[in-house]
Amino acid sequence: MTAHPFWSAGTAATGDTEMTILNPYTGEAVGTVSVPTPEQVEEAVAAAHAAAAEAAALPAHVRASALDHVCGRMAERAEEIAQVITAESGKAIKWARAEVGRAVSVFRWAAEESRRDSGELQRLDTDAGGVGRMALIRRVPKGPVLGIPPFNFPLNLVAHKIGPAIAVGAPIILKPAPATPMTALLLGEIIAETDLPRGMVSVLPMPNDSAAALITDDRLPVVSFTGGAFGWEIQRRVPHKHLILELGGNAAAVVLDDADLDRAARRVALFGNSQAGQVCIGVQRVVVTETVHDAFVPRLVAQVEALGTGDPADPGTDVGPMIDEAAAERVLSWVGEAVEAGARVLTGGTRDGVTMAPTVLVDVPSEARVVRQEVFGPVLVVQRVADTDAAFAAVNDSDYGLQAGVFTRDLPTAFRAHRELEVGGVIIGDVPTFRADQMPYGGVKGSGVGKEGVRAAMTDLSEERVMVLTGIDL
Structure with missing residues (x-):
């Protein structure tokens, strides 16, 4: 060669x-x-x-x-x-x-x-x-x-x-x-x-x-x-x-009471797992208000399970392998730590060599590594919160601040998010993974x-x- x-x-x-x-x-x-x-x-x-x-x-x-x-x-x-x-x-x-x-x-x-x-x-x-x-x-x-x-x-x-x-x-x-x-x-x-x-x-x-x-x-x-x-x-x-x-970061997608739940589930599922989650602004934390939590989570799980996983050369594949087996082992170990601490796996939580199954976790302790650090793998952590105040506080409760997404159709809430969220970019109506290459891009805090x-x-x-x-x- x-x-x-x-x-x-x-x-x-x-x-x-x-x-x-x-x-x-x-x-x-x-x-x-x-x-x-x-x-x-x-x-x-x-x-x-x-x-x-x-x-x-x-x-x-x-x-x-x-x-x-x-x-x-x-x-x-x-x-x-x-x-x-x-x-x-x-x-x-x-x-x-x-x-x-x-x-x-x-x-x-x-x-x-x-x-x-x-x-x-x-x-x-x-x-x-x-x-x-x-x-x-x-x-x-x-x-x-x-x-x-x-x-x-x-x-x-x-x-x-x-x-x-x-x-x-x-x-x-x-x-x-x-x-x-x-x-x-x-x-x-x-x-x-x-x-x-x-x-x-x-x-x-x-x-x-x-x-x-x-x-x-x-x-x-x-x-x-x-x-x-x-x-x-x-x-x-x-x-x-x-x-x-x-x-990098541990980007959050916020799903508020007025969100289009079907669209939010599709976008979060895809962009929490695309490229095997190895994206700095890929969705990691999914912050959902109490009012819509129980309706949203089953939608999210269904969308995650519908993703095509496997051979990256196949045009139908959404989620390919991680960069190497050590990376996949690390992500699986972090999921295991969270489960031992009380988290529940709604889907995924397994790996096959370098391929990590897209995973959704709930009831994750706030100090778990899958919450506090950058997973950089196909793992979504769903966090239930009381209201918009609590949702924005959860986004800011992070050592990182690259981008955040807020699913809302309310203009005053959008401007409030832009004012209050401690991140470099706020994406309204979509996941934090959106990036136009001509726009300023960068974060605050540990990002x-x-x-x-x-x-x-x-x-x-x-x-x-x-x-x-x-x-x-x-």
Whole structure:
């Protein structure tokens, strides 16, 4: 099996070691990727550092044209890319195809935002001392970026690192997740077809423990990390760097008295279990008011049991395998702990190798790990509460705050949720799993710092620079 080359400063290269990538569902090898040597990593970082000034000065049309090219080529190769996503991550093919479509959109948005990024003019004669002066405020890149995405969205979360970086003119070193590097390498191949400067984009697959030198390298002053609690360790190691940390959550879906129960059950079931629950904003906690609880729960269980589970290559599969057997074992053990503490399993609660059966739990103690931590698996915890006050208090009773969903048709309640819920995003009438790729995305509390979403990420990767023009007759 020929090893996939990595992309160093836009050029294909190979190292002296390889990583074998396994299909989580079958356990079979689906590819090998070449791992750069320390010397090759140094060459890529040096090239990014050397390219910083040229990248920042790139005309908007050059950046936009490159992003348009990536967008178009990804659309042309969509099915090929989706098959790679499924092969290396175990993601059901229906979700892999949707992920490609989203990533195409990310690069389209990045191209559009790079064209409209014109800065701001301010007249300064609002005070007597500013007569004859005007300020031009533009954003400039903070410098080269280290992007570290997770395994669960091996294309779209990579796109959210690379697209905004190109759009603002910042070189980027991308270290893909060790379990799912082939998709990122395919994207690197497409990017290499553009006329971007050498050093603008490198894709360097490597084991996680080999990335320490990249994290601490001062030539990469920005770190954009999506993953688990290790993000706080990055903050501890490099407090002087600008960090964008998306660190997950235990997202809640609130079902209030006026909710459409059938719709809520369908959406919660699907998006608590899609991609085997391995989604930062996948539904984990289902907070249901007393009035509708007994009518809602049987609907939810029926919808969960109707989901197609199994082979991710089957277009009818909704819930594929977890990323590896250790992950499935961990989730099952957390369910077992909850049951020992008094929880009841209404459906699921078993696993077959790497596949965890979609599970619904009730009567779960508030301190159980399936409530307090991020399960990152196909487990729904139903919590019965008295009313809207108690529901919102339950959502906020968490160390995390990424997104929340509120099923209500009452406009004042929607605005109250937006005001009171301690999360980065509130989705009214749907699950917390909804994300439009152009909207600001990020959380509070243990869910991290900074924002993604194309425009928001461009802002986070850049800083304001002011020029004052003097002697202007306004």
